[in-house]
Amino acid sequence: MGNVRQSTLEALTRLRCSIFQTTYNPTRIRTGAKYLRARLRGPSMVKYYPPALNISAIARQYPALGIVDEKEQQRFQDIIDRKKRGKGAPKKLKKNEDGKRAQKKR
Amino acid sequence: MPAYSNARVIRDMKARNGVRVNELARRAYLYVSRNQSLPAQVRHQAQLQLNTFGKYTRPSTVKNRCYETGRGRGIMSEFALCRFQFRQQALAGNLNGVKKASW
Known part of the structure; x- marks a missing residue:
């Protein structure tokens, strides 16, 4: 075995590569082929969350059906109730009006 | 859209979409960058290009929720x-x- 020439071994490797359809790469250089060979992961990643039924979107698209989003209705009702009790969101400031914080800073 | 969504879920969906959109370009740059048979300057340029991709284009950002x-x-x-x-x-x-x- 020790008497086998280097060139013979090389030729054998090359032949083996051609037979088994692998790339002849004696110096084992990194070719980056694995990044091209790997399957794309994006399409399956996007599918992870299955689509849910969006009632408000359907109601918006087809107003003729008269679908009512009960959750949204309840939310509006809650806002009205809160306003009645004086617990609503504060009024938005107009552009030139100064808020309390702005006055304090001076 | 999942049954329940908070900011983290929406962020995750954004990441998933970003990965899908940018995957081909990222793979191409990865190939050039990791290919040792190409000149070092080209590989470096490719690596710099890879770094310009946003956070929500990397597959490792995606987390199953x-x-x-x-x-x-x-x-x-x-x-x-x-x-x-x-x-x-x-x-x-x-x-x-x-x-x-x-x-």
Whole structure:
């Protein structure tokens, strides 16, 4: 075995590569082929969350059906109730009006 | 859109979409960057280009979250549910082939 020439071994490797359809790469250089060979992961990643039924979107698209989003209705009702009790969101400031914080800073 | 969505779920969906859109370009740059038979300057340029891609284009940013609650830990990926939701759904008989075992 020790008497086998280097060139013979090389030729054998090359032949083996051609037979088994692998790339002849004696110096084992990194070719980056694995990044091209790997399957794309994006399409399956996007599918992870299955689509849910969006009632408000359907109601918006087809107003003729008269679908009512009960959750949204309840939310509006809650806002009205809160306003009645004086617990609503504060009024938005107009552009030139100064808020309390702005006055304090001076 | 999952049944329950908070900011983290929406961020995750954004990441998933970003990965899908940018995957081909990223792969091409990765190939050039990791290919040792190409000149070092070209590889470096490719690496610099890779660095310009945003945070939400990397596959490692994507994390499986619970479809029902948006929880990020203790997820059974096959069902896209966290462990508690998995138990509840399984007990309710909503998961095909899942049965409570006792021994």
